[in-house]
Amino acid sequence: MKLSEYSKAELSAFLDEQQTLLSEYKSRGMKLDMSRGKPSTEQLDLSNEMLTHCLDGDHFSESGIDCRNYGVLDGIYEAKRLFMEMIGVGRWEIIIGGNSSLQMMYDVLAKAMLLGVKDSPKPWCKCEKVKWLCPCPGYDRHFAICEAFGIEMIPVPMLSDGPDMDMVEKLVSEDEAIKGIWCVPRYANPTGVVYSDKVVTRFANLKPAASDFRIFWDDAYCVHDLTDERANILNILDECKHAGNPDMVIIFASTSKISFPGGGVAIIGASEENINFMKAQMAFQTIGYDKLNQLRHAKFFGSYEGILRHMKKHREIIKPKFDAVLEALDREIAPLEIAEWSKPKGGYFISFDGPDGTAKRVVALCKEAGVTLTGAGAAFPYGKDPRDRNIRIAPTYPSLEELKQAIEIFCVAVKAATAEKLLEG
């Protein structure tokens, strides 16, 4: 029965029931965490060999570079080869960086502000205003970078096949203060949305008012499938070249959720001219990134196919966790018809939309009962969900047993918060 059809008395009884359960959970003093998209210990164990025998007595690249010494600003070739196919670029269109793609995004944006990107009429910090499009729900750390730099964020609704492109096209063509957009094209954080071919081509064919507009294409989950149907999105760089906009996109990726978060390598892909421009800027910043770690990755994975094989092992570990969350939601919440949620085919999150005005309350109730969730509103610019309904669920880190407990508590919290809301109204 739908919760909206409950009588007031039934609702009160229902709420009492949930509150009793919550008090019980609370008394158990549990500490469960569904807040961040972190791999579990079991997943990290998959790459342990990389830490030990990978470089035994051999620290030279194929071309004879001693990876222990200075040099090679843009990364060793075998690391490039490993990731070129993964992000769909050629050998002159890639930079292998440090341990964090987030840091590379921050850096590219910081340099855009201070120095400008290729073809910038002037550094962005000299513009009166810089604005950025933010499809949401989206990734909180993307939005935080804009906030740090005082870039005005414009929310764009996320539809089932990507951002609302009517709105994107209209805004970028009209306002030259809009310098870019955040995109997670595959298994988007947190919605799991995979951009359709139509959306990708519309991106590639944008006619921005700003001559130095950039699409920040964060392909963070490019090999993070949860099913056998691999999400083969259109190649954005190819599409941009074809549309005469070769320099409009910068692709980012990393092995944070392939090998080790914080101990992996980050990757930038773009047109050769963009890459050369970025390398020229980077040459002032560093002599080079950690080639030993690049070599570790190249030796451990061997090839792009090696990465895909490795990701199947990740999937075997995390798929049951996604299933456990989705089963609980189907069983506990679906019959009440009070919420919707994503059923992702990849990535790291489930995006949950409850009734308007309940998300903060659900997060607070969960916290009291021992379950940490990502803060309500985190997936929106400035942390403000206008409808206070979205919650990001991250199922990967806890053990399956802990996760089952956590999602049970989550469902009770959703029921309680919804009943409270209905009784108020």
Place this chain on the structure above:
Amino acid sequence: MKLSEYSKAELSAFLDEQQTLLSEYKSRGMKLDMSRGKPSTEQLDLSNEMLTHCLDGDHFSESGIDCRNYGVLDGIYEAKRLFMEMIGVGRWEIIIGGNSSLQMMYDVLAKAMLLGVKDSPKPWCKCEKVKWLCPCPGYDRHFAICEAFGIEMIPVPMLSDGPDMDMVEKLVSEDEAIKGIWCVPRYANPTGVVYSDKVVTRFANLKPAASDFRIFWDDAYCVHDLTDERANILNILDECKHAGNPDMVIIFASTSKISFPGGGVAIIGASEENINFMKAQMAFQTIGYDKLNQLRHAKFFGSYEGILRHMKKHREIIKPKFDAVLEALDREIAPLEIAEWSKPKGGYFISFDGPDGTAKRVVALCKEAGVTLTGAGAAFPYGKDPRDRNIRIAPTYPSLEELKQAIEIFCVAVKAATAEKLLEG
């Protein structure tokens, strides 16, 4: 006999002799490199164990953090402990970063430009002009960062015990556009100068017109002694605190020339308030640096004493190289009384001052004969040595045999260029 006392005929004969030698070298088709301060293969081999068995089955920090996963923005404690004594700061006064101290300097300066440092009235990019003091000869990559950001560089002469402090005090107290100064306080690049106690205390007691003036204290060679007399300079952070200027200094260091260049860890030291301010800025940029590499370093070196023991092994390898260069200069150049050079007790360089107007010519002659030197003028802002006399010699990378050949050629080139100059005049 002094070269200046040669008759014109003697000089011509002398020059002919050198030119004959240079032609001979040229015909041998050698490729020798004294251009960059790179450790040699033998030095890198000292740390090979770090690449293999260091993390065998144990990737947890002392406090139980799994270094394979996200988190710990400012670095694991055992890495902090390792470097606190090295750079002379306490546990709340240190950040362990990525693989490059140069990148951390660039980043701190980039954020100063975009966001400001602690107590900045406004971001530096909003100032009409930003100026920076550059003791020279100095480190080319320091100066390049200023150049990248359009910061006006003011050269300050390097004296035998540090920068000309009369000039530094006068300039910083008078001009609020001057926001900072580059310092390499120990075995300075390239002069080998060690700052005297007097110089360090004068730095700590500066009264800058700019309220957010910063000393960038790049202690790159803090444990890179070439003799038993360790250069124990005064602790700049202690002195700054004592003088009531606790936030004026930011210390940088790295293990690039301790473990692996590009595969080491970088370190920032500063007052606790400065560190907290920087951490708050960094939180937007990254989730954390590579803790696995931090753990490798902590396990491999064990303690600060372990680092000092390790550096003795480096010294055994590179001291004979410095000696070979100095012996050749003493033998070949000293009797002619045409040049001066540093006799460093540590660091990576010998700074050579030939007759005015000869440095570029010497570098060119060497190049023709197969010896690559750092470009003449590199040690000065904008690459411009006003007297065109300074050359930076980097003896560490070539083998001893190669180095002996290279310095032989260098001496002949110096003789030739000087004779040419004298014949012109």
